[in-house]
Amino acid sequence: MPKIKVDPISRIEGHLNIECRIESVPELKGEYFVKECKAAVTMFRGFEVFLIGRDPRDALLFTPRVCGVCPNPHSIASAMALDDAFGAIPPPAAILIRNIEEAAYYIYDHMIHFYLLIGPELAVLMGPEYGAPILPPVLGREGIAKGIGSHYVKCIEMQRRANEVVALWGGKFPHVTNYYPGGVLVQPTPERIAQSLANLVPVWEFVALTMIEDVKKLLYANERLKEVTETVLGVRVGLENIGECNGNFLSFGMLPRVEDYESDWLDTSKRNNSVFKAGAWFNGARHPLDENRITEDAKYSFYDVPDGLHPWDGRTVPMPNKPGAYAWTKAPRYDGKVFEVGPLARMLNTFGAKWKIPRIHPITGDDYGVFEYEVRNPKGSVLDRVVARAANALICANMVFEFLRELAKLYSEGKTQNINDKPIPKEAKGRGLWEAPRGALSHWIKIKDYKISHYQLVVPGTWNWSPRDSKGNPGPGETAIQCGTTWIPRLTVPEIANALYPGWGDLVAKALTTLNMKYSGLNLEKTERGEIVNATIPLLIVRSFDPCLACGVHIISPENKTYTFKLN
Amino acid sequence: MISRRDFIKSIAVMGAATFLSLYKSDLVSALREVKDYWHICWLNGAGCTGCSVSFAQAADPDLAEILTSITVGTSGLPIALPDWMYVVHPASGSLAVEFIEDWIKYRKGQKILVVEGAIQKEGFCETGGRDFREWVKEASQAADYIVAFGSCSAFGGIPHANGNPTGAMGVQDFLKEVGLNNIAMNVINLPRCPGHPDSLTLTLASLMLGVVPELDNYNRPLMFYGKNIHSEYCPFRPFFERLEFSKFGQSESGCRFKIGCKGPIAWADCSSRKWNNRTAFCIDVGAPCIACSEPEFPDGKTAPFFVELPEVVITPPPATTVKPVEVTPLPIETLRAIGIAGLIIAAAGGAAAIYTSRRRRSRELEKEAKGEV
Numbered sequence: 035m036p037k038i039k040v041d042p043i044s045r046i047e048g049h050l051n052i053e054c055r056i057e058s059v060p061e062l063k064g065e066y067f068v069k070e071c072k073a074a075v076t077m078f079r080g081f082e083v084f085l086i087g088r089d090p091r092d093a094l095l096f097t098p099r100v101c102g103v104c105p106n107p108h109s110i111a112s113a114m115a116l117d118d119a120f121g122a123i124p125p126p127a128a129i130l131i132r133n134i135e136e137a138a139y140y141i142y143d144h145m146i147h148f149y150l151l152i153g154p155e156l157a158v159l160m161g162p163e164y165g166a167p168i169l170p171p172v173l174g175r176e177g178i179a180k181g182i183g184s185h186y187v188k189c190i191e192m193q194r195r196a197n198e199v200v201a202l203w204g205g206k207f208p209h210v211t212n213y214y215p216g217g218v219l220v221q222p223t224p225e226r227i228a229q230s231l232a233n234l235v236p237v238w239e240f241v242a243l244t245m246i247e248d249v250k251k252l253l254y255a256n257e258r259l260k261e262v263t264e265t266v267l268g269v270r271v272g273l274e275n276i277g278e279c280n281g282n283f284l285s286f287g288m289l290p291r292v293e294d295y296e297s298d299w300l301d302t303s304k305r306n307n308s309v310f311k312a313g314a315w316f317n318g319a320r321h322p323l324d325e326n327r328i329t330e331d332a333k334y335s336f337y338d339v340p341d342g343l344h345p346w347d348g349r350t351v352p353m354p355n356k357p358g359a360y361a362w363t364k365a366p367r368y369d370g371k372v373f374e375v376g377p378l379a380r381m382l383n384t385f386g387a388k389w390k391i392p393r394i395h396p397i398t399g400d401d402y403g404v405f406e407y408e409v410r411n412p413k414g415s416v417l418d419r420v421v422a423r424a425a426n427a428l429i430c431a432n433m434v435f436e437f438l439r440e441l442a443k444l445y446s447e448g449k450t451q452n453i454n455d456k457p458i459p460k461e462a463k464g465r466g467l468w469e470a471p472r473g474a475l476s477h478w479i480k481i482k483d484y485k486i487s488h489y490q491l492v493v494p495g496t497w498n499w500s501p502r503d504s505k506g507n508p509g510p511g512e513t514a515i516q517c518g519t520t521w522i523p524r525l526t527v528p529e530i531a532n533a534l535y536p537g538w539g540d541l542v543a544k545a546l547t548t549l550n551m552k553y554s555g556l557n558l559e560k561t562e563r564g565e566i567v568n569a570t571i572p573l574l575i576v577r578s579f580d581p582c583l584a585c586g587v588h589i590i591s592p593e594n595k596t597y598t599f600k601l602n
Numbered sequence: 603m604i605s606r607r608d609f610i611k612s613i614a615v616m617g618a619a620t621f622l623s624l625y626k627s628d629l630v631s632a633l634r635e636v637k638d639y640w641h642i643c644w645l646n647g648a649g650c651t652g653c654s655v656s657f658a659q660a661a662d663p664d665l666a667e668i669l670t671s672i673t674v675g676t677s678g679l680p681i682a683l684p685d686w687m688y689v690v691h692p693a694s695g696s697l698a699v700e701f702i703e704d705w706i707k708y709r710k711g712q713k714i715l716v717v718e719g720a721i722q723k724e725g726f727c728e729t730g731g732r733d734f735r736e737w738v739k740e741a742s743q744a745a746d747y748i749v750a751f752g753s754c755s756a757f758g759g760i761p762h763a764n765g766n767p768t769g770a771m772g773v774q775d776f777l778k779e780v781g782l783n784n785i786a787m788n789v790i791n792l793p794r795c796p797g798h799p800d801s802l803t804l805t806l807a808s809l810m811l812g813v814v815p816e817l818d819n820y821n822r823p824l825m826f827y828g829k830n831i832h833s834e835y836c837p838f839r840p841f842f843e844r845l846e847f848s849k850f851g852q853s854e855s856g857c858r859f860k861i862g863c864k865g866p867i868a869w870a871d872c873s874s875r876k877w878n879n880r881t882a883f884c885i886d887v888g889a890p891c892i893a894c895s896e897p898e899f900p901d902g903k904t905a906p907f908f909v910e911l912p913e914v915v916i917t918p919p920p921a922t923t924v925k926p927v928e929v930t931p932l933p934i935e936t937l938r939a940i941g942i943a944g945l946i947i948a949a950a951g952g953a954a955a956i957y958t959s960r961r962r963r964s965r966e967l968e969k970e971a972k973g974e975v
Contacts, residue, residue, distance in 0.1 A: 042698055212887045546692070
């Protein structure tokens with residue numbers, strides 16, 4: 035079976051490579067499809083080691099630096115772990131400020147994923163009319179004037195505006211500094227509230243009126259894709275058929291409500307009233323989350339630890355050149371099973387398979403119509419993940435105005451307390467469960483003699499990009515790539531574009547080669563037999579998960595011993 | 603419209619850093635005058651990609667402007683579009699590797715290497731089938747300028763923290779380790795966690811205009827790292843004088859010293875330049891400064907972050923001689939040719955080109971004195 039390897043993968047966070055065994059399928063005109071995929075994370079830093087022995091509060095500033103793309107979820111997850119350990123319940127204003135910061139942050143994150151990270155592939159599939167604004171501005175200002183890259187450029191401006199709101203409350207972005215056990219260090223002021231509102235109006239408009247419309251166009255263009263695949267392959271393959279996983283989706287919930295923070299939010303088996311609910315979705319229904327069922331396997335990971343440990347007992351002793359191991363990520367499982375995490379998991383657990391999200395202008399009240407969607411593939415797909423991410427962004431854009439209004443009300447009532455300050459406990463433990471844009475995130479801390487004695491992070495990067503577990507089941511990302519529909523065409527990217535829309539590929543090729551002639555070979559890889567094939571579709575699947583892998587790999591060494599070893 | 607004479611006067615009065623931040627939009631027009639395509643290669647090692655994300659938060663000019671407006675002459679080709687930058691680059695896999703290799707092979711003259719993330723011992727970071735160490739070693743030798751963007755690539759940063767199991771270190775230390783001392787000397791360090799987008803935009807612009815900014819003993823450009831946060835910049839300084847301090851859970855107002863502010867040992871322009879399009883900086887939102895611009899971050903005096911410094915001692919400035927900005931007189935035709943903003947940059951460099959050979963660091967000496975070598 036021919037093999038291809040794509041290393042490195044751009045437009046994701048972190049160092050990942052994929053290795054695919056491909057085979058020619060006679061029923062599908064002899065075209066190549068991925069038979070087996072192995073994904074390997076190839077960088078690791080050792081975060082948990084340098085946390086041991088530090089002031090517990092330092093985790094607030096260390097852990098965001100696990101990942102500069104999703105620092106805010108780490109800030110809040112560690113803040114909630116410390117809330118829990120310190121026995122400090124944040125006052126209402128602090129809950130709202132955390133929500134405002136996180137919601138604004140989410141808009142940025144989902145936006146750059148749609149336009150900057152996965153956008154170029156989607157743009158090519160969407161054709162000249164719909165796709166051109168999503169392309170990078172490769173033809174410069176002249177090109178933008180003709181519409182090439184106009185939305186891409188607008189996204190750069192809007193993500194910056196959203197992050198200005200994060201910085202307004204958090205000091206700077208990336209890596210905010212305002213979180214504290216029991217609340218936030220920043221106080222609610224009318225100026226901050228007013229400036230946030232002013233900044234977020236154009237952001238809302240961009241999300242609701244440009245990004246959501248682009249998503250609708252993607253749905254439309256997907257039909258065209260199916261027509262073309264029918265001609266080329268003899269079967270209709272759309273983006274909803276690509277990147278299918280197993281139908282298990284896990285969410286920890288996020289954006290709690292102030293009124294039932296203690297009764298609903300702090301009990302992770304409930305979280306029924308938060309903007310995004312916690313839950314384990316399987317057999318087509320949501321089940322209450324049981325955090326005791328979270329375990330990590332390490333059979334195929336470079337660590338010498340038993341399988342099935344809960345994060346409270348988790349250890350990460352590295353074992354280089356471990357026989358059979360191929361990844362630096364461990365394999366987190368829920369109830370021993372493979373679960374996908376991410377925006378689709380949040381949407382399914384919160385709204386089920388049918389979503390209706392209002393688009394009412396937060397200031398003028400104009401109604402731009404409901405954004406409706408029904409999940410196309412109950413097992414997940416590239417299309418469903420992309421749409422779910424946009425839907426998440428819209429919900430956050432709607433909710434951030436609600437939180438700001440609630441905060442303004444609290445301020446007018448004089449309820450401005452921002453921290454419930456508690457001393458560092460001598461001995462305690464705590465956990466913070468939240469949702470990073472890429473999925474379920476949890477921090478687990480133990481404090482002994484006022485210092486950190488144990489810190490474990492179970493992050494979306496490990497959930498989605500885990501290697502095979504003790505039972506040999508591949509992780510969600512690997513499953514999605516080897517799901518059977520991952521076509522490896524022998525056509526180039528411009529040739530695919532031309533097949534979809536005559537002449538479009540020539541334009542794409544021109545745009546690409548203006549920068550560098552070699553771009554005509556975009557995404558082409560050689561098999562070891564020397565045959566040249568196109569790896570766009572596995573890359574599209576990888577990016578549909580919005581991988582973020584710096585956080586996926588961490589190590590603990592109890593003796594603070596230095597390890598040297600080589601990656602296989 | 604401000605006249606050129608006023609521009610030059612203002613530089614002398616305000617200092618280069620303030621001036622640059624006020625007029626940096628003019629960089630765009632200045633850069634249009636640069637005739638040739640600059641090749642930038644942006645490599646990511648043991649980092650969190652936060653510096654790339656931070657760069658995307660740049661304003662005036664923002665990332666889109668940098669990518670589109672700053673073009674070579676009238677060709678329409680973006681001058682600063684990196685040959686390789688994995689966060690935004692279209693290519694993956696073997697083509698990506700080819701782009702990095704091509705960059706290494708180009709003739710010298712207009713090549714800038716930007717490094718984000720620390721360099722670890724062998725085996726901890728691999729990309730494109732090779733250890734990250736090899737990439738940095740090879741690319742550094744091929745580059746005309748090396749810019750270490752963010753604390754990780756400058757000094758090791760977070761991955762370098764005590765107990766660090768991977769031997770993470772900054773670019774300079776790494777180059778020295780592999781015997782490339784001469785190259786190590788010329789690395790321009792732009793620490794802070796994450797790196798500030800302005801520091802990168804302005805440094806790249808300066809380099810493209812042929813001016814190496816004047817550096818301190820840690821190779822940080824003085825225009826960003828020349829002043830102390832606590833003693834020279836902090837808007838909350840008056841509270842310190844009146845002994846009014848903020849407290850957890852009670853008041854955001856007051857000097858942050860008692861909640862652990864490391865402003866007295868931090869050298870950076872956060873409080874005047876601020877972050878995210880001049881929105882705020884850490885101290886603004888009730889938080890302490892954690893001195894992320896310093897080589898010892900996140901250990902030494904910078905940690906624990908929420909515990910006050912044992913004493914308020916303003917560390918001596920990292921540069922032994924902080925020169926005032928000098929304006930090199932240039933012929934009028936040259937001024938026209940490079941444009942007003944070009945002059946600003948030239949001035950900001952503080953005749954740096956002339957002094958480049960003289961600016962040398964005493965860091966090794968310090969280290970030797972401490973017995974670290």
